[in-house]
Amino acid sequence: EVQLVESGGDFVQPGGSLRLSCAASGFTFSNDWMDWVRQAPGKGLEWVANMKYDGSEKYYLDSVKGRFTISRDNAKNSLFLQMNSLRAEDTAVYYCSRYLGDWGQGTLVTVSS
Amino acid sequence: DIQLTQSPSSLSASVGDRVTITCRASQDIRNDLGWYQQQPGKAPKRLIYDGSTLQSGVPSRFSGSGSGTELTLTISSLQPEDFATYFCLQYNRYPRTFGQGTKVEIK
Numbered sequence: 001e002v003q004l005v006e007s008g009g010d011f012v013q014p015g016g017s018l019r020l021s022c023a024a025s026g027f028t029f030s031n032d033w034m035d036w037v038r039q040a041p042g043k044g045l046e047w048v049a050n051m052k053y054d055g056s057e058k059y060y061l062d063s064v065k066g067r068f069t070i071s072r073d074n075a076k077n078s079l080f081l082q083m084n085s086l087r088a089e090d091t092a093v094y095y096c097s098r099y100l101g102d103w104g105q106g107t108l109v110t111v112s113s
Numbered sequence: 114d115i116q117l118t119q120s121p122s123s124l125s126a127s128v129g130d131r132v133t134i135t136c137r138a139s140q141d142i143r144n145d146l147g148w149y150q151q152q153p154g155k156a157p158k159r160l161i162y163d164g165s166t167l168q169s170g171v172p173s174r175f176s177g178s179g180s181g182t183e184l185t186l187t188i189s190s191l192q193p194e195d196f197a198t199y200f201c202l203q204y205n206r207y208p209r210t211f212g213q214g215t216k217v218e219i220k
Contacts, residue, residue: 035209045149045157045200047209059207095156100147100202100209101168103156 002026002102006094009107016086016111022079022096022104030054030074035100036081038092038109048094049081064090086111115139115203119212125220132188134215136201144180145205151198151214160199161186191217 008020022034035050049060049070058070069082079096086109093106116139126132136146144164149157159168161177164184174189188195196219201212 044214045151045202045211047202047211050209061208100204101159101162103158105156 004096004104006096006104006107009109011110012086013113014087014111017084020081020094020107024077029077032098034079035097037095037097040092114208115206115210117201117203117210117212119201119215123216125218126191127220128191128193130191132191134186134199136184136212138182141181142203142205145203146184147202148177148186149200
């Protein structure tokens with residue numbers, strides 16, 4: 001059974017940083033593209049970034065380029081999202097996803113002063 | 114960016130009704146589209162991918178059709194557990210984009 005467990009969400013002030021993690025199990029992590037998707041409170045879904053299985057390709061939403069960095073550790077079956085220069089509009093539940101098919105339960109990031 | 118416009122934004126229906134939700138794309142996305150169901154407070158669940166392929170384990174009352182700029186999700190006979198919000202997602206181009214959602218409520 002595929003399992004994706006996000007962690008690292010927290011309350012942070014504008015301009016701050018957070019690193020989200022996603023622990024994967026139940027599939028061959030090193031074979032799959034992985035995505036981060038977010039959902040602001042009461043709003044729709046917004047794709048944030050993804051990364052090829054070998055790390056050779058990464059894509060980002062324009063509004064997070066230069067501030068967020070997606071990475072992975074295939075030896076540890078883990079996906080990461082380093083978020084810097086956080087803004088109030090980054091407040092959301094962040095989901096990691098395998099091929100946009102399997103999803104974790106999400107982790108809440110709140111950016112507020 | 115490819116814009117996805119879902120219609121309707123919300124609908125009221127009864128158990129047993131046939132429900133159709135449309136996703137219109139601002140440019141041709143072939144059939145590079147998925148449909149998702151989201152219950153309140155839960156992660157999205159994929160129902161359909163590649164426009165019409167049913168995700169394993171999803172009931173056959175769900176179906177997807179169409180290609181190009183107009184794709185459709187149909188629920189043939191609405192069940193109580195189907196009252197939820199539905200989203201479409203295109204993966205033809207970056208950035209991936211979602212429709213704004215369709216809330217299906219009980220009439």
